[in-house]
Amino acid sequence: MSAGGDRLQDTARQAALALPGVSHGYPFTPALDVYKVAGKVFLIVTDDPDEQIITVKCEPEHARAHVHTHASITPGRYLDKRHWISLGPGPGITKRLVTDAVEDSYNLVVERLPGRDRPLAG
Numbered sequence: 001m002s003a004g005g006d007r008l009q010d011t012a013r014q015a016a017l018a019l020p021g022v023s024h025g026y027p028f029t030p031a032l033d034v035y036k037v038a039g040k041v042f043l044i045v046t047d048d049p050d051e052q053i054i055t056v057k058c059e060p061e062h063a064r065a066h067v068h069t070h071a072s073i074t075p076g077r078y079l080d081k082r083h084w085i086s087l088g089p090g091p092g093i094t095k096r097l098v099t100d101a102v103e104d105s106y107n108l109v110v111e112r113l114p115g116r117d118r119p120l121a122g
Contacts, residue, residue: 038113
């Protein structure tokens with residue numbers, strides 16, 4: 001997967017849309033595809049062809065580990081740099097890593113929702 005950002009973005013979109021209760025749209029700008037669960041953001045896909053990245057929520061200790069391990073993972077753009085990471089195409093960025101990052105981000109958001117707002121597993 002490390003060759004193309006479009007594949008990274010497509011993988012992230014597919015992973016997000018496979019999760020229960022997900023909505024998406026362009027609330028900020030036409031270049032940012034934002035994915036939410038119960039109104040809370042868990043994934044941003046940048047549609048700028050010059051900056052093919054995704055941004056996901058991440059536990060701070062995991063975020064630091066990812067940034068240390070992968071050159072194309074950086075502290076999150078647009079959001080709190082302790083709790084969000086951005087992934088771009090590069091060595092070691094696999095489909096599994098992207099899918100796991102999206103699912104982990106979703107789970108972090110869902111865990112913090114009141115029980116009544118949590119989506120039912122399909």
